[in-house]
Amino acid sequence: MARVLVVGAGLTGGACAALLRGATRERLCVWDKARGAGGRMSTSRSARDASYTADLGAQYVSRRAESRGSFYEELLSRGILEPLSARIEGLAEKEGSCDYVAPQGISSVVKYYLLQSDADVCYERHVTHISLRDGKWEVSSKMGSPELFDVVILTMPVPQILQLQGDIVNKSHEIGPSVVVHTTVTFGKEHLDSDPAEVQQLILSHLENLVPSLPKAASVKCHKWRYSQVTKAVPNCSGQMILHTQPLLICGGDGFTCSNFDGCIESAMSLAETVRSNL
Numbered sequence: 001m002a003r004v005l006v007v008g009a010g011l012t013g014g015a016c017a018a019l020l021r022g023a024t025r026e027r028l029c030v031w032d033k034a035r036g037a038g039g040r041m042s043t044s045r046s047a048r049d050a051s052y053t054a055d056l057g058a059q060y061v062s063r064r065a066e067s068r069g070s071f072y073e074e075l076l077s078r079g080i081l082e083p084l085s086a087r088i089e090g091l092a093e094k095e096g097s098c099d100y101v102a103p104q105g106i107s108s109v110v111k112y113y114l115l116q117s118d119a120d121v122c123y124e125r126h127v128t129h130i131s132l133r134d135g136k137w138e139v140s141s142k143m144g145s146p147e148l149f150d151v152v153i154l155t156m157p158v159p160q161i162l163q164l165q166g167d168i169v170n171k172s173h174e175i176g177p178s179v180v181v182h183t184t185v186t187f188g189k190e191h192l193d194s195d196p197a198e199v200q201q202l203i204l205s206h207l208e209n210l211v212p213s214l215p216k217a218a219s220v221k222c223h224k225w226r227y228s229q230v231t232k233a234v235p236n237c238s239g240q241m242i243l244h245t246q247p248l249l250i251c252g253g254d255g256f257t258c259s260n261f262d263g264c265i266e267s268a269m270s271l272a273e274t275v276r277s278n279l
Helices: 011-018 067-075 107-117 158-162 185-190 196-210 260-276
Strands: 003-008 029-031 044-047 053-055 059-065 098-100 120-123 127-133 136-141 147-149 151-156 240-245 248-252
Touching: 003 011, 003 136, 003 147, 011 029, 011 260, 044 151, 059 260, 067 098, 120 196, 136 151, 240 260, 248 260
Parallel strands: 003 029, 003 151, 029 120, 151 248
Antiparallel strands: 044 053, 059 098, 127 136, 136 147, 240 248
C-alpha cells in the first residue's frame, strides 16, 4: 500500500487526514511549516499566561442549511464546538444557519481531526522541493532529510504551492478578556511588507479612537496574514486539482472551493475520495 503525505496541518489537511485513516498500511504523515496545528484556524496563547487565548484566524464557524451536518454534529457531541451565544455586530443572519465557537480555541477543531487520523504529524517541516525519484515523490524541507512518498497532498494556500521547487515548478491571577482586531483586506494589502511595529501602532491608535475606554493591554501580538481570505477560487474545480498522476500529486484547500469551513470540508472529501480511488 502507498505511503501518503499531507502537507498542511490546517482544516483541509486535518479533515483529509482523518478521512484517509486506514486507507494505507503505512503510517499517514502530515507536515506543516508552523510550530503547531491550525493554519488559518490558529489560536494564540500569551507568553505570560497560557490561559490567555485569542483566535487569530476564524473566530467562529457558520453552519448553513445545505452544510454537511454530520461534521458539525460530531464536533458538537465531542464538545469541540458549541453554539455562539454572543452577538456579532453587522452579521447578516441567514435562514437555517447556526454559528458555533470552539471553547478550547478554534485550533482545537483541527487538532481533533489530526488526532482522529492517527497520522505522524511533524511541525516545523517547511516543504521546499518535490521531485520525482524512481516512481515516487521525494519531498524535501528546510529541516530534516528528504523522504519518499507514493502520494503527496498539498493543502497549503495556492501562493505557497506555486513557490515549491522541483519537478512541479511552473506546474493564576484574574483572567481578562482577549481582544482581536481585524483589518480590512485593503489595509492588509497596502501594509503587507511594511514594518510590523509601525503597522501595530497604526492599528492600536485607531482602536484607541474607536474604544477610548479600553484598558492598556498587558501584551500585544501583531499577526500578519500573507494568505488570508480567498477572493477568487480556482474555477471549475471539484475541490482539488491533480498535478501529476503517476505517482499521484494532488492539491486542494479553500483556494479550490470557497474560503469557509464548508469549503475546506468539501475539499478534504474530494481529496480523500480521489486518493482512495488511486491507491
